[in-house]
Amino acid sequence: MSKPLTYAMIGGGTGAFIGEVHRHAIALDSCATLVAGALSSTPDRSIQSARMLGLPEDRSYSTSQELFEREATREDRVDFVVIVTPNDSHFPIAKAALEHGFHVVLDKPATHTSAQAQELADLAVSNNLLCCITYNYTGYPMVRQARAMIAGGVLGTIRKVFLEYHQGWLASDLESTGQKQAAWRVDPDRAGIGGALGDIGTHAENLGAFVTGLEAESVYAVLHSFVPGRQLDDDASVLINYKGGAHGVLTVSQICIGQGNGLSLRVYGDKGSLIWNQECADELVVTLLDANPITYTRGGPGLDNDAIISTRIPQGHPEGYLEAFANVYRGVTDAIRSMHGAGEPSRLARLIPTIEDGRRGVRFVECSVESAAKGRVVCI
Amino acid sequence: MSKPLTYAMIGGGTGAFIGEVHRHAIALDSCATLVAGALSSTPDRSIQSARMLGLPEDRSYSTSQELFEREATREDRVDFVVIVTPNDSHFPIAKAALEHGFHVVLDKPATHTSAQAQELADLAVSNNLLCCITYNYTGYPMVRQARAMIAGGVLGTIRKVFLEYHQGWLASDLESTGQKQAAWRVDPDRAGIGGALGDIGTHAENLGAFVTGLEAESVYAVLHSFVPGRQLDDDASVLINYKGGAHGVLTVSQICIGQGNGLSLRVYGDKGSLIWNQECADELVVTLLDANPITYTRGGPGLDNDAIISTRIPQGHPEGYLEAFANVYRGVTDAIRSMHGAGEPSRLARLIPTIEDGRRGVRFVECSVESAAKGRVVCI
Amino acid sequence: MSKPLTYAMIGGGTGAFIGEVHRHAIALDSCATLVAGALSSTPDRSIQSARMLGLPEDRSYSTSQELFEREATREDRVDFVVIVTPNDSHFPIAKAALEHGFHVVLDKPATHTSAQAQELADLAVSNNLLCCITYNYTGYPMVRQARAMIAGGVLGTIRKVFLEYHQGWLASDLESTGQKQAAWRVDPDRAGIGGALGDIGTHAENLGAFVTGLEAESVYAVLHSFVPGRQLDDDASVLINYKGGAHGVLTVSQICIGQGNGLSLRVYGDKGSLIWNQECADELVVTLLDANPITYTRGGPGLDNDAIISTRIPQGHPEGYLEAFANVYRGVTDAIRSMHGAGEPSRLARLIPTIEDGRRGVRFVECSVESAAKGRVVCI
Amino acid sequence: MSKPLTYAMIGGGTGAFIGEVHRHAIALDSCATLVAGALSSTPDRSIQSARMLGLPEDRSYSTSQELFEREATREDRVDFVVIVTPNDSHFPIAKAALEHGFHVVLDKPATHTSAQAQELADLAVSNNLLCCITYNYTGYPMVRQARAMIAGGVLGTIRKVFLEYHQGWLASDLESTGQKQAAWRVDPDRAGIGGALGDIGTHAENLGAFVTGLEAESVYAVLHSFVPGRQLDDDASVLINYKGGAHGVLTVSQICIGQGNGLSLRVYGDKGSLIWNQECADELVVTLLDANPITYTRGGPGLDNDAIISTRIPQGHPEGYLEAFANVYRGVTDAIRSMHGAGEPSRLARLIPTIEDGRRGVRFVECSVESAAKGRVVCI
Numbered sequence A, B, C, D: 001m002s003k004p005l006t007y008a009m010i011g012g013g014t015g016a017f018i019g020e021v022h023r024h025a026i027a028l029d030s031c032a033t034l035v036a037g038a039l040s041s042t043p044d045r046s047i048q049s050a051r052m053l054g055l056p057e058d059r060s061y062s063t064s065q066e067l068f069e070r071e072a073t074r075e076d077r078v079d080f081v082v083i084v085t086p087n088d089s090h091f092p093i094a095k096a097a098l099e100h101g102f103h104v105v106l107d108k109p110a111t112h113t114s115a116q117a118q119e120l121a122d123l124a125v126s127n128n129l130l131c132c133i134t135y136n137y138t139g140y141p142m143v144r145q146a147r148a149m150i151a152g153g154v155l156g157t158i159r160k161v162f163l164e165y166h167q168g169w170l171a172s173d174l175e176s177t178g179q180k181q182a183a184w185r186v187d188p189d190r191a192g193i194g195g196a197l198g199d200i201g202t203h204a205e206n207l208g209a210f211v212t213g214l215e216a217e218s219v220y221a222v223l224h225s226f227v228p229g230r231q232l233d234d235d236a237s238v239l240i241n242y243k244g245g246a247h248g249v250l251t252v253s254q255i256c257i258g259q260g261n262g263l264s265l266r267v268y269g270d271k272g273s274l275i276w277n278q279e280c281a282d283e284l285v286v287t288l289l290d291a292n293p294i295t296y297t298r299g300g301p302g303l304d305n306d307a308i309i310s311t312r313i314p315q316g317h318p319e320g321y322l323e324a325f326a327n328v329y330r331g332v333t334d335a336i337r338s339m340h341g342a343g344e345p346s347r348l349a350r351l352i353p354t355i356e357d358g359r360r361g362v363r364f365v366e367c368s369v370e371s372a373a374k375g376r377v378v379c380i
Helices: A018-028 A043-052 A064-073 A087-099 A114-126 A141-151 A180-185 A196-212 A321-339 A355-374 B018-028 B043-052 B064-073 B087-099 B114-126 B141-151 B180-185 B196-212 B321-339 B355-374 C018-028 C043-052 C064-073 C087-099 C114-126 C141-151 C180-185 C196-212 C321-339 C355-374 D018-028 D043-052 D064-073 D087-099 D114-126 D141-151 D180-185 D196-212 D321-339 D355-374
Strands: A005-010 A032-038 A080-083 A103-106 A131-133 A158-166 A216-224 A235-242 A247-253 A262-269 A272-277 A283-288 A294-297 B005-010 B032-038 B080-083 B103-106 B131-133 B158-166 B216-224 B235-242 B247-253 B262-269 B272-277 B283-288 B294-297 C005-010 C032-038 C080-083 C103-106 C131-133 C158-166 C216-224 C235-242 C247-253 C262-269 C272-277 C283-288 C294-297 D005-010 D032-038 D080-083 D103-106 D131-133 D158-166 D216-224 D235-242 D247-253 D262-269 D272-277 D283-288 D294-297
Touching: A005 A018, A005 A064, A005 A321, A018 A032, A018 A321, A018 D018, A032 A043, A032 A064, A064 A080, A064 A087, A080 A087, A087 A103, A087 A114, A103 A114, A103 A321, A114 A131, A114 A355, A131 A321, A131 A355, A141 A196, A141 A262, A141 A272, A141 A283, A141 A294, A141 A321, A158 A196, A158 A235, A196 A216, A196 A235, A196 A247, A196 A262, A196 A355, A216 A355, A216 B216, A235 A355, A235 B235, A235 B247, A247 B235, A247 B247, A294 C294, A321 D321, B005 B018, B005 B064, B005 B321, B018 B032, B018 B321, B018 C018, B032 B043, B032 B064, B064 B080, B064 B087, B080 B087, B087 B103, B087 B114, B103 B114, B103 B321, B114 B131, B114 B355, B131 B321, B131 B355, B141 B196, B141 B262, B141 B272, B141 B283, B141 B294, B141 B321, B158 B196, B158 B235, B196 B216, B196 B235, B196 B247, B196 B262, B196 B355, B216 B355, B235 B355, B294 D294, B321 C321, C005 C018, C005 C064, C005 C321, C018 C032, C018 C080, C018 C321, C032 C043, C032 C064, C064 C080, C064 C087, C080 C087, C087 C103, C087 C114, C103 C114, C103 C321, C114 C131, C114 C355, C131 C321, C131 C355, C141 C196, C141 C262, C141 C272, C141 C283, C141 C294, C141 C321, C158 C196, C158 C235, C196 C216, C196 C235, C196 C247, C196 C262, C196 C355, C216 C355, C216 D216, C235 C355, C235 D235, C235 D247, C247 D235, C247 D247, D005 D018, D005 D064, D005 D321, D018 D032, D018 D080, D018 D321, D032 D043, D032 D064, D064 D080, D064 D087, D080 D087, D087 D103, D087 D114, D103 D114, D103 D321, D114 D131, D114 D355, D131 D321, D131 D355, D141 D196, D141 D262, D141 D272, D141 D283, D141 D294, D141 D321, D158 D196, D158 D235, D196 D216, D196 D235, D196 D247, D196 D262, D196 D355, D216 D355, D235 D355
Parallel strands: A005 A032, A005 A080, A080 A103, A103 A131, A158 A247, B005 B032, B005 B080, B080 B103, B103 B131, B158 B247, C005 C032, C005 C080, C080 C103, C103 C131, C158 C247, D005 D032, D005 D080, D080 D103, D103 D131, D158 D247
Antiparallel strands: A158 A262, A216 A235, A235 A247, A262 A272, A272 A283, A283 A294, B158 B262, B216 B235, B235 B247, B262 B272, B272 B283, B283 B294, C158 C262, C216 C235, C235 C247, C262 C272, C272 C283, C283 C294, D158 D262, D216 D235, D235 D247, D262 D272, D272 D283, D283 D294
16 A cells, blocks of 8 residues: 555535545545645634644644645645535635645535536646546446446447436425535525535436436426425426437435435446446346346456455445545545556546536536526537 | 126237236126126137137127127126227227216226217216226225325325336337237327327326326426337336426336336325335335334235225235236226115225226326427426 | 136135135136135034125035035035135044045145144045145245256255244234134144144245255254243244255244244255245345346246246236235146046146145144254154 | 544454454544554565555564564554454464553454453453454444344343344355465364354354343254365354343354345344344334334434444445444544543443453354254353
């Protein structure tokens, strides 16, 4: 194992959810060490959170701006920054990070507009920096297995794709209770134009694109805000026309009482099908025409190398969400090492989602919102 | 147990699928006896099939017309007729049956046009006859349980409905192999304007209506014929706007390799949700807001009377498709007895689907086909 | 379809459970017609029950003895008798039936002692009559598939067998509430020496023997009566040494709260394994060494002829307990026709469980009870 | 978050399986840092493995003896040692560690004999040191939920316990292929007197004891070595008499083709039951008498505090084996901090399995092996 890289975190202080997830995911494989942070939008809480995480005082910054400026001058400057703030600040912070020469790992959805995402993409290219979006569900071994099988032609020509991401936690007016995670997600200023669509729809869109390789041509969307008073969608149904003739049905909802994190994928080709469900992430059911379903399992027989390198422990010993997330980070740190001269990027590095995937996700939200508003099909 | 009624069957001779299903379903509870038939569209095969089923020679008819005319004059005329011919002949045969004074049980989809269905409905009313459509999935005890719970307000106001009916048996060009079941279903002359939509979409639509009581206001549909050369849809995605603001996503497909008879229903209200899957028909999962999922099972605790009276054997001893189908027939024969003076219709009788449900199903197909053709929302 | 046979039922009147199951199962395929009965142990209730079932008055008998005597003299005497009385009367009634020349279908457990079962077996042979035991779980298509695959060597040499039959309905003192089904099952005079062991353990034992073909050599059993005051076992754990070196673990219990009818079978050989669970009866999971699990389904691809002929409707349209039960009856009526000169017995006829299977089940109970009493291994 | 503790690892070098698991588990929550090691039984490979893990040269030891001696003299000596060598060296190494004043985390089974385990227990007490056994399955949130519910009386008096641990990876003669994990596990010199029994049976035994709190009084066991030439058991069936009258059936096997890591627990009391299955570790199904099953999920409603504090991420985002393992380590480091003066042990600290649990596991193996050899019940 090579020496761990170092990273700084922007956002993710006390009370945040996803920041802690990133820290666990990075720690799991000991591939990078947190050494600096600007952990909150308010300077005081930033410092306080840094103290709780045991960061050195001189690298506990009040703001991201301060972090970038000071870290940029250090000899032992961090190798990359992880941005886990609410959506509205993704763009300016990521832009500043790239401008200061830092590799960036950005939570989804990348930005508020696809133009912003494009700007980040261009900036990353011109500065020769990594800009990765943590579409963490691509890190699941059986998702990578699914992708490899489709790429290998096992399913033949893809005809139909069902993508679902159903949660129930916003079925009631949670935002009015002061629940912080709910509050910013339903606020257009912070979340952007998509509610459920931006929060989880982008994950579903990306999962479909990652696994099938299909490109959306146009969408027809219907959005609802079922909880009274809510401004953004908490439920979306999107019909997708893919280039080449395949069709997709993507439904996302956060009012599905009883659903925890119901992300699933079903792909039907002319030679076979596959079904994957995030809540049983270690399984992938594949059925060929006129044959019986075969259940592939993480760590089991017959897997593609992409699945094998994305697993740590044997069949039947469940790996979960954090392990999948960590697989993305293993790829990120591999990619950074490679960019720093450690040779060709590893296979793990080549599987990570980039700002281009992020841009496509934001574009998907934009087109869906437009379609829903106009009541017609909108081209991507 | 009262004396069994008698019935005649139109269609359902050798090589047919659904006719035999009806016969099993009727036999299971010994509620009616097959005593006459015009079992095929060709006179010779009608007679031959009647012989194989052990029908008396004098009630083995060459044509439905002959059957109606002769049976109408018999003192021991059949109590009802079961029509299980391909869709195109449903209307003229059912009409003739009603005109000759016979109660009718008609397979779905009721007719080719909703106007025809309306005509049958009117005729049934004016002749004081029963005209039932075998939407057999309404016969499942746990479907009836779902309906009762929603009617009882357990789920609160319904917001979202997911209806799926996914099969894989038409994923390849089965019709060209001479498979009889495939051949007529993909032929517009015999099947009507809907392919998968008419064949199984009507079941899904009816299941949704039966369980939720919601009324569709408009639909937006996209149809595909994925198998090259196929004229009718083998895949349909329909977004449904219900009166009152609920939204539905109904997807039907016959190209989903690996799916046997994947009919499922998920209903989300503001107080709770329920999930039912035909392939695990004895279970119903209900989750209330902020509570854990409870699995109701046929024969188990806490069931509504509608579920209890629709079951024969204890919990854990699976009942299936034929038992559900038979529950519809128990209702049919109860209804006929009641119309013949045996008192108020039983609860089972009041649960059966009628020609009005059939008409609504045909209308649903018409509007979906129109929406798909025009690329816009169509009012029901 | 040939002309239905006729049968008489002994026991199974009002309030009985299993008699109605037999009647449904026989009716489903219209293979026999109930025309006579002695439906209760008390003459009055026999007559009353016969009336409710619509039996002709002259064939509504007060006692089984009367039935046998009178039917034996009729020209149109019944083809077979179905005996569904409590266990204690199985032997004398079945013996009388065979002595009067009737084919017999007997519910399990066959008799109180294995010697009695042997006597019935001998009598059946010498009188050239059928004596079938309704081990109905052998009628499931996927059980027959399992049997065929093991017989075909798919699993290699069998090493380990897990048989479970767990129910929860006797977890409390139901017998004191007047529940009729509970009362006789826990009464040694009527049930015999085995409680759960006789009632459901014999089913599990037979399922194992039917599917694997293995012969038990010796058993070690531990019995419990967990509900205070209960005389017979309501929980049994039996370790089975099979001839040839395989080992079995059979557990039956009626105090497993939450279990409906949890009968399952897992067989492990040196080349593969199979798992079947009665509550998902249409599925069979088969895994070969170093390969992924394959799910076979009733009506699906790759099935043995024994499974194919035991199914009525397509994949995904669930068949259940009554259909499996009916498969045994299709075999019974085929067997009787064959014995009456209709040619070689059909494959269905050759799959039915006989009094020899019944005898083995009773012997299994006897040995298990002895083992539990003595605290040591007992040879079968 | 407090400053991480430091630890040394004994065993767990290149090619080992469980050492890496421990390292991942410790890293996940950043609760301790690996700073020293004697990673292999051969000095050269120890040093090489240490280099691969990035350990400082002066703390990369050739042998455990060297590690204990040198670390004991350092001011910054490690806080605890993790022992993940093959079973045969557990006792001498753990003894030496305790004698040198180090807290010990020991993989299961604790030792070869229960007397050795007792000696370690005594030593730990007299030296005021922690000696924890990584019965990692006790770390699953829903296992802790199960324990809390039973302790809270939800299930009433426990009657029956089913414990299964079925794997398939040793179904063939893997040890002859040079597979290192297989080789030592089937070698009595290294593994001890139990094969599957020691390797996974101890996990199952401990899971049962942890969750139910029941104490075994006596056992009856049957062992098999199904793979030709194998000396130790690869399949064991153990009937357990618990104090107070409950009964247990524990089956472990490593020849169950198709089973990955099939550890499951079913507990039946007189008021209710619960079922947990390691491969769906986030779920716990609880059924009360005369009620329907309720599915509790990690992160979901209605959980005990023990489950809540053992979880990191929301419902529906799967946590797995490593997270459960990490929960044990969170408890270990909490316990050590507490022993070092950080106040009362946390709840997590009080949930960790100790050498006394380890001793009981070894005793269970000893009694089972004796029972199998003598063919009779053996008192614990």
